[in-house]
Amino acid sequence: MNYQTLKQWDHRYLWHPFTPQQYWEEEKPLIIERGRGCYLYDTGGKRYIDGVSSLWVTVHGHTHPALNRAIRGQLNRVAHSTLLGLSHEPAIALARGLIRVAPPGLGRVFYSDSGSTAVEIALKMAFQYWANRGESRKQSFIRLENAYHGDTIGAVSVGGIPLFHQVYGPLLFRSYEAPSPYCYRCPLGKKPDRCRLACLDRLEKLLARRSETTAAFILEPLVQGAAGMITFPPGYLRRARALCNRYRVLLIADEVAVGFGRTGTLFACEQEEVTPDLLCVGKGLTGGYLPLAATLTTEEIYEAFLGRVEETKTFYHGHTYTGNPLACAAAVENLRLLDRPDFFSTLREKIQLLEQLLKPFRELAHVGEVRQKGFMVGLELVRDRESKTMFPPELRLGHRVILEARKYGIVIRPLGDVIVLMPPLTIPRKALKELVAGTYQAVRSVTASP
Ligand SMILES: Cc1ncc(COP(=O)(O)O)c(C=O)c1O
Structure with missing residues (x-):
């Protein structure tokens, strides 16, 4: 089925969870066709890093042979x-x-x-x-x-x-x-x-x-x-x-x-x-x-x-x-x-790498706090770092960041103005670096003119 028909039918028949439908109907939906490892592919064949593990679920990646x-x-x-x-x-x-x-x-x-x-x-x-x-x-x-x-x-x-x-x-x-x-x-x-x-x-x-x-x-x-x-x-x-x-x-x-x-x-x-x-x-x-x-x-x-x-x-x-x-x-x-012997040692190394990769976010004027526990990350965006004032919700800043991130081949989903990173635990180091770098660019460009 071609993208235009899917888009039309989505807007005509679907009601998406946790989604302000009024806005959704005005946007071009990203329609996923398949997944492999830490990547998702849309109907046009474009590849994205699954930066939130398909809503925090994917552990070993998509279409894993053993699973x-x-x-x-x-x-x-x-x-x-x-x-x-x-x-x-x-x-x-x-x-x-x-x-x-x-x-x-x-x-x-x-x-x-x-x-x-x-x-x-x-x-x-x-x-x-x-x-x-x-x-x-x-x-x-x-x-x-x-x-x-x-x-x-x-x-x-x-x-x-x-x-x-x-x-x-x-x-x-x-x-x-x-x-x-x-x-x-x-x-x-x-x-x-x-x-x-x-x-x-x-x-x-x-x-x-x-x-x-x-x-x-x-x-x-x-x-x-x-x-x-x-x-x-x-x-x-x-x-x-x-x-x-x-x-x-x-x-x-x-x-x-x-x-x-x-x-x-x-x-x-x-x-x-x-x-x-x-x-x-x-x-x-x-x-x-x-x-x-x-x-x-x-x-x-x-x-x-x-x-x-x-x-x-x-x-x-x-x-x-x-x-x-x-x-x-x-x-x-x-x-x-x-239960594989090296699973958690490899994961721990990647958790440390992620910690390093997140450091530049602390320098951004509108990132109030960088929170990380393992492979769970929240970047809290604020209008003013000193007073911790939030952006008005109608700006939908978090949402704008995730739309921007798609240009860098990244699928993420925010929690209000907290940008979430939660990739599959087996994400290769190279893709992890790309995920963080692309998210950084997206946060920087959107918050530069909120
Ligand atoms: C901590 C916690 N409990 C419960 C749930 C609900 O799970 P489900 O969406 O599978 O019903 C979630 C979903 O995000 C969650 O994060």
Whole structure:
């Protein structure tokens, strides 16, 4: 089909996610035809570096032979069979594989199909865990300011991004907000080198006041992704875990964005030796090939759901495509590829290279902060560096930067005025340099005349 027809039909029939359609219909859509390694190719054959891993999912690159083979192999056996009342080998193998590499203490895997559902399940499990134990006052949740955990109503109820979440207020259950460890714009007005993580004191106060009625505290470990790649100060996660223990509140770690190597270790929680009570994974679980997610939990939580049927302790939750065999087969292969002996040492070298490459951004007049954790980067654009004043949203500066970046053969997607770089973990060094250099040119030229 030619580009003009595709464009016309896109504008006529499609409604794109998280997209102001009014603007979209005025733009020429970039239509992707195929991918290979860290590259995407449009319908005209132009090549782009996939600078955000197709929305933070691609781990080993596109059309990876081993992942393709794993999916094809499973396709020849069965494309789908349910986990409701039946089982299948890819789901069993993957559950075992996940538990072997997950933070110690996690023992059970419950599948679903998106990050949002993995979170939804964690919230419901936490809620019902306490109910099943006869502590049904523990019903509410604590979350961070700027939190993003997905778009279903439960996940939105523990969300903290007003632009996305405020309108649904009347639909949501209440959750209590703890300050975000957003050091660049500290909500408590502290300086990072002297704050002693005062934001955790606020969390502690909240826990102390509400522990009797709180089921769980949910957070994204090490990086608040959709909030603008907000990187946590060291020690925050470990101390948050200790507080949850002290106040008998479950800890839900949402590793949907940070899992599978993104932060330089397989799971972000590893870096502070934390085992959450519930761990949510999605996105990179299949290497970025198919929709699959999982909620991992401890044997203790699992056991609270055992009992005779009349005790109604069962977890009555399950999506039709839960644990789809094709997706599980891809995920098993993903774990195998991540387990190669040199995978993380090579990644760590590239993380250091990325750190070096990002240095010139600090000199740009309109880059307020350069944030990096592993292969997650946020470049926060500001009108004035001194006062940290933001650009007016109607300028759509972040959006303009990503359109400019396409001229350099780069596909990226911003979070407001935070430019995100999150390439596939196997991106070659040369392409990584091109990605950063092209993004630099795009930021420089757009911010020169905002
Ligand atoms: C931390 C986090 N949790 C949950 C989600 C929701 O995942 P999904 O879009 O697969 O529903 C996202 C998506 O970006 C995320 O970043």
